[in-house]
Amino acid sequence: MKFIHTSDWHLGRQFHNVSLLDDQQAVLDQLIRYIESNPVDAVVVAGDIYDRSVPPTIAIELLNKVVKRICGELNTPMILISGNHDGAERLGFGSEQMKNAGLHIISNFEDMLTPVVIKTESAGQVAFYGMPYNDPEQVRFAYQEPVSTHDQAHKLLAEKITEQFQPEQRNVLVSHCFVDGAIESESERPLSIGGSDRVSHEHFLNFDYVALGHLHQPQKKGEEYIRYSGSLMKYSFGEQNQKKGFTLVEIDENGFVSAEHVDLTAPHEMRIIEGELEQVIEQGNTDPKNEDYLLVRLMDKHAILNPMEKLRAVYPNVLHLEKPGMLIGVEQEMAQAKLARSEIDMFRDFFSEAQDSQLSQEQDQAISDIIKQLSQQAL
Amino acid sequence: MKFIHTSDWHLGRQFHNVSLLDDQQAVLDQLIRYIESNPVDAVVVAGDIYDRSVPPTIAIELLNKVVKRICGELNTPMILISGNHDGAERLGFGSEQMKNAGLHIISNFEDMLTPVVIKTESAGQVAFYGMPYNDPEQVRFAYQEPVSTHDQAHKLLAEKITEQFQPEQRNVLVSHCFVDGAIESESERPLSIGGSDRVSHEHFLNFDYVALGHLHQPQKKGEEYIRYSGSLMKYSFGEQNQKKGFTLVEIDENGFVSAEHVDLTAPHEMRIIEGELEQVIEQGNTDPKNEDYLLVRLMDKHAILNPMEKLRAVYPNVLHLEKPGMLIGVEQEMAQAKLARSEIDMFRDFFSEAQDSQLSQEQDQAISDIIKQLSQQAL
Numbered sequence: 001m002k003f004i005h006t007s008d009w010h011l012g013r014q015f016h017n018v019s020l021l022d023d024q025q026a027v028l029d030q031l032i033r034y035i036e037s038n039p040v041d042a043v044v045v046a047g048d049i050y051d052r053s054v055p056p057t058i059a060i061e062l063l064n065k066v067v068k069r070i071c072g073e074l075n076t077p078m079i080l081i082s083g084n085h086d087g088a089e090r091l092g093f094g095s096e097q098m099k100n101a102g103l104h105i106i107s108n109f110e111d112m113l114t115p116v117v118i119k120t121e122s123a124g125q126v127a128f129y130g131m132p133y134n135d136p137e138q139v140r141f142a143y144q145e146p147v148s149t150h151d152q153a154h155k156l157l158a159e160k161i162t163e164q165f166q167p168e169q170r171n172v173l174v175s176h177c178f179v180d181g182a183i184e185s186e187s188e189r190p191l192s193i194g195g196s197d198r199v200s201h202e203h204f205l206n207f208d209y210v211a212l213g214h215l216h217q218p219q220k221k222g223e224e225y226i227r228y229s230g231s232l233m234k235y236s237f238g239e240q241n242q243k244k245g246f247t248l249v250e251i252d253e254n255g256f257v258s259a260e261h262v263d264l265t266a267p268h269e270m271r272i273i274e275g276e277l278e279q280v281i282e283q284g285n286t287d288p289k290n291e292d293y294l295l296v297r298l299m300d301k302h303a304i305l306n307p308m309e310k311l312r313a314v315y316p317n318v319l320h321l322e323k324p325g326m327l328i329g330v331e332q333e334m335a336q337a338k339l340a341r342s343e344i345d346m347f348r349d350f351f352s353e354a355q356d357s358q359l360s361q362e363q364d365q366a367i368s369d370i371i372k373q374l375s376q377q378a379l
Numbered sequence: 380m381k382f383i384h385t386s387d388w389h390l391g392r393q394f395h396n397v398s399l400l401d402d403q404q405a406v407l408d409q410l411i412r413y414i415e416s417n418p419v420d421a422v423v424v425a426g427d428i429y430d431r432s433v434p435p436t437i438a439i440e441l442l443n444k445v446v447k448r449i450c451g452e453l454n455t456p457m458i459l460i461s462g463n464h465d466g467a468e469r470l471g472f473g474s475e476q477m478k479n480a481g482l483h484i485i486s487n488f489e490d491m492l493t494p495v496v497i498k499t500e501s502a503g504q505v506a507f508y509g510m511p512y513n514d515p516e517q518v519r520f521a522y523q524e525p526v527s528t529h530d531q532a533h534k535l536l537a538e539k540i541t542e543q544f545q546p547e548q549r550n551v552l553v554s555h556c557f558v559d560g561a562i563e564s565e566s567e568r569p570l571s572i573g574g575s576d577r578v579s580h581e582h583f584l585n586f587d588y589v590a591l592g593h594l595h596q597p598q599k600k601g602e603e604y605i606r607y608s609g610s611l612m613k614y615s616f617g618e619q620n621q622k623k624g625f626t627l628v629e630i631d632e633n634g635f636v637s638a639e640h641v642d643l644t645a646p647h648e649m650r651i652i653e654g655e656l657e658q659v660i661e662q663g664n665t666d667p668k669n670e671d672y673l674l675v676r677l678m679d680k681h682a683i684l685n686p687m688e689k690l691r692a693v694y695p696n697v698l699h700l701e702k703p704g705m706l707i708g709v710e711q712e713m714a715q716a717k718l719a720r721s722e723i724d725m726f727r728d729f730f731s732e733a734q735d736s737q738l739s740q741e742q743d744q745a746i747s748d749i750i751k752q753l754s755q756q757a758l
Contacts, residue, residue: 054433057468064468068475089436093443096451097480098473 001120002038005259006031006246007046007176007213008231010085012059015235015270015293016319021058023266027233028066030264031246035074040248041118041126043070046213046229047083047133047176054087067103077102079116081130083176083213084191088132106130106174109142112157113164115171123251126208127169129161133176133214135192150177150197158203165206170251173204176213182228185216185242187235201226209249209257217242218261225257234270237295237320268293268317276300276325277307284314294318299325343371380499381417384638385410385625386425386555386592387610389464391438394614394649394672395698400437402645406612407445409643410625414453419627420497420505422449425592425608426462426512426555433466446482456481458495460509462555462592463570467511485509485553488521491536492543494550502630505587506548508540512555512593514571529556529576537582544585549630552583555592561607564595564621566614580605588628588636596621597640604636613649616674616699647672647696655679655704656686663693673697678704722750 009028013020035043050059070076080103082088092107104116115127131154139153140146143160147153154177165171178184178191180198191197191214201222204210210226216239218230229247234240245264251257269289273280274297284290296311296318298304303326311318347367351359359367388407392399414422429438449455459482461467471486483495494506510533518532519525522539526532533556544550557563557570559577570576570593580601583589589605595618597609608626613619624643630636648668652659653676663669675690675697677683682705690697726746730738738746 057466060472061468064472064475067473072475087436089440089443093439094446094473094477094482096443096447097482098476100479101476103473103476 001118001123001126002040002248002250003042003044003118003126003172004031004035004040004246005044005046005209005211005227005229005249006232007211007229008048008083008216008235009045010048010051010231010235011062012055013051013235018293018317018319020233020235021062023233023268025062026267027264028062032066032069032074034262035070035076039074040076041120042116042128043076043078044128044172044174044211045078045080046174046211047081048085048213048231049080049083049091050086052085052087053090071102075102077104077116077118079104079128079130079174080106081174081176081213082107082132084133084189086133104128104130107132109134109157113160115164115169117169122253123170123255125166125169126172126251127164127166128172128174129164131157131161131173131175150191151180151199151203154199155203158206162206170208170255171206173207173210174213175204175210178214179212179221179226179228182215182219182221183217185231185236186238187216187231188214208251208255209259211247211249218245218247220259225259227259229261232264233266237270237272240269240271267291271295272297273315274299277304277310281310281314284311287315290315291317295320295322297322297324301325343375344368347371380420380497380502380505381627381629382421382423382497382505382551383410383414383419383625384423384425384588384590384606384608384628385611386590386608387427387462387595387614388424389427389430389610389614390441391434392430392614397672397696397698399612399614400441402612402647404441405646406643407441411445411448411453413641414449414455418453419455420499421495421507422455422457423507423551423553423590424457424459425553425590426460427464427592427610428459428462428470429465431464431466432469450481454481456483456495456497458483458507458509458553459485460553460555460592461486461511463512463568465512483507483509486511488513488536492539494543494548496548501632502549502634504545504548505551505630506543506545507551507553508543510536510540510552510554529570530559530578530582533578534582537585541585549587549634550585552586552589553592554583554589557593558591558600558605558607561594561598561600562596564610564615565617566595566610567593587630587634588638590626590628597624597626599638604638606638611643612645616649616651619648619650646670650674651676652694653678656683656689660689660693663690666694669694670696674699674701676701676703680704722754723747726750 011024071078082091088107092105095105106112112131115129118126136147136149136153139156145156147156177199178197179201204226212228215228216231216235218228220227227247230244233244243261243263245262247259248262249259269292271292272295276299280296294315294317298307308321348359390403450457461470467486471484474484485491491510494508497505515526515528515532518535524535526535556578557576558580583605591607594607595610595614597607599606606626609623612623622640624641626638627641628638648671650671651674655678659675673694673696677686687700727738
């Protein structure tokens, strides 16, 4: 059996005041065309379907169209969970009534414990458990257990789900969370401040596949079968080199799970272009993708009149302009000095200001070692 | 066959900064208990389900519970249309997927033309056509016809629906509009300014029953079978003497349609109490309904310290206070003079100001007759 794992659609998102809805629709059309030519047994969306808890009407209409096509016309069940951007109750209205039509919106703990079971000849019964996004406070309140971190919350919820396992079924978890050690992107909204949003992948080891949402870069974490599909499309310039699309998951008759990334391409990519104005304009004149959404970083060292206007004559969708080349004199030196300062330099500055003396050689070595350890852990 | 016709639930409404949600839930519980002991074949809600296009989450949760109970557990189909207070696209999400579970939300023209057909042994097939609320502009745009008033819009939409009639079916229309000559209440929001929102009941004569929403007073208009159920509960002090509840409609084997009003009572009624402070407080001490939502009209002629505080000691839910007794001197005389003036008095004033002469006796008689006619038509 095969299913599509996708997440972080963020329908209705704006980027530098530009609506991305047409791009989102185009990418979803590609997804639908893929299903038309390569039928699958289910489509899983691991949260952040909308960008806001009260999405704009046009985003609702787009989701409605997609659901009509996939569930209604292609007869492919969809399993959706709410993410931290979604309004769970709002998204969940009528979910009871939609189930028989193959649309499963899981937005509360009650529904979490009843899996969507898909029966196939090749892989038997596959149970999909949706764990809607919840703050630790909500989990503590619902289960009256001493839960104060995301990690504790996910441990508890995963245990509750595991209790429901049926021996004859394979088990897929759908969850929206930040697995510890995974790679962030600019366009995600932190689940909580200060790193307490991290969840160990070890809570998920009992499942046959874990379809994760929240992080926008496709990646696996901990095990081959614990994966982020990544977002539907790029949502920041920092994601210019990320692959975007969905994960195609296959479970064979022996229960062996494989997963591969399938590309989807937005009509407008998000890219960063660096160079002097003249070069950038020349390049733009022959750039077949000149309508992409761009951040242009102008390296010219002299002032330029109306650079945005000149750039938009060839690249109409320049959304942001940076001019690092135009920092002059002291400003430039300071900026460069700042860029050049490493963690150890900054700590030395801090120490000498706070203590009115320099680090001893031993102290300096100890701090250097700690910084090295920390940065290795982050990789 | 029997069905319930109700409308104007306005879930999520606030009244003088008090949330009415608990009252709305209590009244809907009564409705559900009625259905439990008196099964019906359908429940029709003729628009303004929510009070706002973006309803608060708690209102969505309440509707979800009601739907779960009526459609899911009592297996009674529900037919809902969007009203002028509802956000049609927002309310309509997933409607395609909900149909098979007996929840029919009709919020666009496409769905309008496909009736919900209920088959019963006693009355054969009854087709329910939902006409979602639309401005004339939306009708003009959708059908590319020269429509500029609500009346023209309803004429056109009713014609489009009539074309779908099947000879073996009875036809029920569900619509949210202002039928010309019907009685307004304070708590309705005008569909448009200046009276151009009125619709002739004659467009609806082809139907066997017309379940109307928008006006909050239960009433029939034009024909016995063209009816407003009125709102779920009172939404203004001006409605203190109105009956609230739903209309129970029955169609017998000969196609004969009868309708009767069934009362529902909110835990807090909305009432106006008039009197001097002392009297009102004395009455409050033994008033079994002292938690009602009240407008108190104090008739005392002298100033009173903290009247609200004194009143709320016995009537905790006094929401509004008027003190007509405390208008003094010229102000009082003017106010009383204004209150006392009838339409004919006001016309005489207007005429003498505009023409610099008095009405002749004949003119006076003619105007009196016209005013009398107009006020009789309104009844």
